Amino acid sequence: MGKALEGIRILDLTQYEAGTSCTELLAWLGADVIKLEPPNGGDQGRYVLTDTPGLDSHYFIALNANKRSITLNLKHPRGREIFIDLIKVVDVLAENFSLGTLEALGLGYDYLRRINPRLIYLTIKGFGTSGPYSAYKSFDPIAQAMGGAIAVTGYPDRPPVRPGITVGDTGTGVHAACGVLAAYIQRERTGLGQKVEVSMQEAVVNFARVAMMPTYQTGQPAKRHGNRYGHNVSADLFPCAPGGENDYIFILCVSDEMWQALFATIGRPELASDPRFATAQARKANFDELAEIIAAWTSKRSKHEAMRLLGERGVPCGAVLATDELLRDPHLLERGMIVTLEHPTRGSITMPGCPIRMEHSSVSVKRAPLLGEHNREVYQELLGIGEAELSRLAAEKIV
Numbered sequence: 001m002g003k004a005l006e007g008i009r010i011l012d013l014t015q016y017e018a019g020t021s022c023t024e025l026l027a028w029l030g031a032d033v034i035k036l037e038p039p040n041g042g043d044q045g046r047y048v049l050t051d052t053p054g055l056d057s058h059y060f061i062a063l064n065a066n067k068r069s070i071t072l073n074l075k076h077p078r079g080r081e082i083f084i085d086l087i088k089v090v091d092v093l094a095e096n097f098s099l100g101t102l103e104a105l106g107l108g109y110d111y112l113r114r115i116n117p118r119l120i121y122l123t124i125k126g127f128g129t130s131g132p133y134s135a136y137k138s139f140d141p142i143a144q145a146m147g148g149a150i151a152v153t154g155y156p157d158r159p160p161v162r163p164g165i166t167v168g169d170t171g172t173g174v175h176a177a178c179g180v181l182a183a184y185i186q187r188e189r190t191g192l193g194q195k196v197e198v199s200m201q202e203a204v205v206n207f208a209r210v211a212m213m214p215t216y217q218t219g220q221p222a223k224r225h226g227n228r229y230g231h232n233v234s235a236d237l238f239p240c241a242p243g244g245e246n247d248y249i250f251i252l253c254v255s256d257e258m259w260q261a262l263f264a265t266i267g268r269p270e271l272a273s274d275p276r277f278a279t280a281q282a283r284k285a286n287f288d289e290l291a292e293i294i295a296a297w298t299s300k301r302s303k304h305e306a307m308r309l310l311g312e313r314g315v316p317c318g319a320v321l322a323t324d325e326l327l328r329d330p331h332l333l334e335r336g337m338i339v340t341l342e343h344p345t346r347g348s349i350t351m352p353g354c355p356i357r358m359e360h361s362s363v364s365v366k367r368a369p370l371l372g373e374h375n376r377e378v379y380q381e382l383l384g385i386g387e388a389e390l391s392r393l394a395a396e397k398i399v
Contacts, residue, residue: 003030004361008184010092011036012067015043017140017166018200019096019124020063021173026092026180027066028354030363034090034378035064036083039071039397042371055345061368062351065341069369070378071399074105079398082383083107087116089382091193092180096124099135109195119193120183124176128199138200143168147204152211155226172203234283237320238295240303248320249303251294251310259283261313266297327351341367375399 008031012023020043027033037043043060050057073079084107087093093112095102102108109121123129126138127146141162144150149168154161179196187193214222214230223230227237227250235252253259256272256279263271271277271293276286283290298306303319310317321329327350332338339353353365379385379399393399 002361003363004358005030008032008092009090010034010094010180011086011090013093013095013097013102014124015096016045017059017063017169018172019094019122019176020045021170022122022124022176022180023067023094023173024063024065025173025177025354025356028363028365029356029358030361031092033067034086034374035067035069035369036086037069037071037371039073039372039399042069042071046371056343056368056370058346058349058351061343061346061349064368065351065353066363066366067369068374068378069372070375071372073398074107076396076398078393078396080105080107082379082385082393082398084115085383087112087119090116091118091184092120092122094122094124094176094180098137099125099129113193113195117192118187120180120187120196121193122176122180122196122198124172124198124200126200128202129197133201138168140166140168140200143172143200143204146201148208148211149204152208152222152224154224156224158224160224167207168200168204171207172198172200175203175206228287234280234287234290236287236291236294238291238298238306240298240306240319241301243299246320246322246325247303249298249306249310249317250320251315251317253315256280258315262294262310262315265310265313265315266294268293339365341365343367344370372399 005026008026010023010026010031010033012019012033012035014020014023023033023035035043041047043064045060045063046056047053048057049059072082074083109123112121113119125134126143127133127136138146141150144162144167147168150160150162153163176196176198179198183194183196211222214220227235229235229252233252233254235250237248237250240247240249251262253262259277260269260272263269275282277283277290301309307317307319326332327338329338337353337355338350340348340350343349349367354363375394376387376390379390385393390399
């Protein structure tokens with residue numbers, strides 16, 4: 001049946017992560033994502049976080065799979081003309097520049113929608129395009145701070161902690177992809193494009209809606225609970241053998257039946273009828289003592305053995321997998337979530353692929369493009385620019 005988003009063309013002006021993660025997800029689903037970059041250096045993510053000067057960073061490579069790259073100087077009059085020609089033949093424009101950047105170039109949404117009324121214009125900003133914070137710049141940790149994630153992460157007797165994954169960046173990208181797809185579906189009904197706006201702060205706030213439960217109920221700020229839950233659920237992280245920095249397993253039981261299965265697995269079935277642990281309220285009140293009992297069992301087993309024994313009995317649990325373990329995890333490898341690609345300058349690279357699986361749409365993961373790798377292909381295919389003009393444009397540093 002073809003790729004799900006086959007035929008959708010996206011002009012991708014995004015940089016760093018919040019925007020690039022959105023367009024990568026859409027590319028994985030089959031959209032033709034054309035990454036437009038400045039001729040001198042390209043997306044800042046190519047080199048800002050690289051470990052080897054002159055080579056694209058692994059950061060960039062991980063966030064720009066399945067895209068084509070072209071270069072264009074939007075500050076040059078001819079570059080601006082070419083950009084406008086591209087706008088006429090794309091479905092989506094995606095950007096996450098600082099507020100007012102494209103407007104300063106005369107290329108804001110109000111102008112571009114007159115050129116292409118069907119254009120879907122995605123803009124990602126730290127705090128949106130309106131409101132008291134709209135002109136402030138943002139990166140992932142700032143979005144996490146302003147969206148509530150940092151305040152509820154960590155232990156109650158210590159300062160709050162930034163979650164280690166980029167929910168402020170890629171979390172925003174996932175929200176943005178949802179908005180683009182909704183706008184595309186609506187355009188199919190109405191024939192008109194529209195502006196889609198996603199704020200990094202608001203994306204994190206959306207992730208925080210369950211953490212805010214105590215505030216809904218009491219009006220007070222939610223507390224930090226470390227690895228334990230603040231609700232009437234007993235859960236924690238338990239140490240495993242041989243005691244390395246990531247030798248832990250997380251266990252979370254939400255019913256009496258799950259606790260009974262856990263007690264049976266660790267060889268203590270009598271605990272199910274013990275008044276200290278027989279009900280959710282009792283387990284919560286006596287969880288320090290219960291955690292010691294569980295830890296005595298988990299600490300004698302590897303995290304993978306403990307997970308297997310508990311998981312086979314229906315106990316919800318998960319080994320703490322370090323980032324290197326993720327890349328060789330047999331489950332992820334079997335499902336195709338971890339892929340190995342050949343890159344022309346980096347060689348063999350193993351990285352995560354697409355987390356979405358569709359029965360009738362399969363897109364293989366392709367490596368991220370080199371800077372301007374598809375100039376000739378895209379400019380000839382979409383705009384009919386010939387070899388001679390392309391050579392001249394390159395010589396004048398317009399592309």
